[in-house]
Amino acid sequence: MPEPHDPTAALAALAADQSRRPVLLALDFDGTLAPLQDDPAASRILPDGVGVLADLAATDGIVLALVSGRAMADLHALAEVPVGTLLVGSHGAERARVTAHGLDRDVVRLTDDQADRLAALGAEAAAVARGREGVWVETKPTAVVVHTRLADPEVAQAAEQESLALGERLGTGVLHGKAVVELTVLHASKGEALTALRQEIGAPVVIYAGDDVTDERAFEALGPDDVTIKVGAGDTGARYRIDSPEGVVTALARFRDDLAAAAG
Numbered sequence: 001m002p003e004p005h006d007p008t009a010a011l012a013a014l015a016a017d018q019s020r021r022p023v024l025l026a027l028d029f030d031g032t033l034a035p036l037q038d039d040p041a042a043s044r045i046l047p048d049g050v051g052v053l054a055d056l057a058a059t060d061g062i063v064l065a066l067v068s069g070r071a072m073a074d075l076h077a078l079a080e081v082p083v084g085t086l087l088v089g090s091h092g093a094e095r096a097r098v099t100a101h102g103l104d105r106d107v108v109r110l111t112d113d114q115a116d117r118l119a120a121l122g123a124e125a126a127a128v129a130r131g132r133e134g135v136w137v138e139t140k141p142t143a144v145v146v147h148t149r150l151a152d153p154e155v156a157q158a159a160e161q162e163s164l165a166l167g168e169r170l171g172t173g174v175l176h177g178k179a180v181v182e183l184t185v186l187h188a189s190k191g192e193a194l195t196a197l198r199q200e201i202g203a204p205v206v207i208y209a210g211d212d213v214t215d216e217r218a219f220e221a222l223g224p225d226d227v228t229i230k231v232g233a234g235d236t237g238a239r240y241r242i243d244s245p246e247g248v249v250t251a252l253a254r255f256r257d258d259l260a261a262a263a264g
């Protein structure tokens with residue numbers, strides 16, 4: 001796999017090529033638009049990103065989407081994205097569109113079996129966290145998440161191993177992200193969600209940027225003419241790399257300016 005490189009030239013070429021429209025601009029949230037935090041409730045999109053995304057969403061031929069592991073309500077509360085933005089939450093299990101009056105969202109329905117397993121996962125995940133300093137459990141509509149960012153490394157590792165085993169036993173899916181193990185009762189993948197969005201929009205080209213291992217599923221779902229951007233260090237199937245969320249906002253601002261220049 002070639003080493004990912006700077007996406008500036010690819011984004012400039014795409015901005016200049018008006019035959020490749022609409023562009024689906026799909027972005028992960030945590031670690032991509034919002035710097036990682038110890039407390040997920042403290043995450044915020046970088047201030048400069050708010051205006052840049054609003055400008056891009058208002059540009060002809062650009063469709064903006066956020067594709068996140070966050071629960072939908074959480075994502076909507078934190079993301080500060082404009083009306084019309086498409087939101088994918090819970091790694092694809094939740095879908096919505098931002099309107100002037102709130103979210104137009106699909107209802108997530110769990111079967112009785114799934115609801116029972118979600119409750120059991122929550123109880124057992126709480127048992128994993130109990131007595132382990134810095135380990136805690138987040139609940140979502142279709143998953144529970146064991147967080148280990150605040151724990152000592154050996155404590156975190158033990159909690160993550162137990163959580164992975166728990167997911168194998170009771171979950172439908174297990175996602176091992178950055179200092180999180182997500183145990184889901186619905187099958188969900190950012191790759192499938194992105195493919196569905198692209199088909200609905202009829203987008204010949206997709207830009208996707210993400211920082212975590214779960215974003216690799218999105219990169220895999222895209223083709224050589226799409227623009228796949230890994231944010232930060234680490235192995236990746238993405239073609240391009242940007243070092244930080246600040247770098248993502250800078251690249252998006254340049255893309256916005258190039259689109260405006262191309263439109264004359």
Ligand SMILES: O=P(O)(O)OC[C@H]1O[C@H](O[C@H]2O[C@H](CO)[C@@H](O)[C@H](O)[C@H]2O)[C@H](O)[C@@H](O)[C@@H]1O
Pocket residue numbers: 028029030031035036037038039040041043067068069070071138145147149177178179180182212
């Ligand atoms: O797909 P994303 O938008 O990147 O969301 C993935 C998970 O994000 C949150 O956890 C991550 O960010 C936290 C805040 O910076 C950080 O404390 C944690 O260690 C990260 O894994 C969120 O809490 C999860 O539910 C999301 O699935």
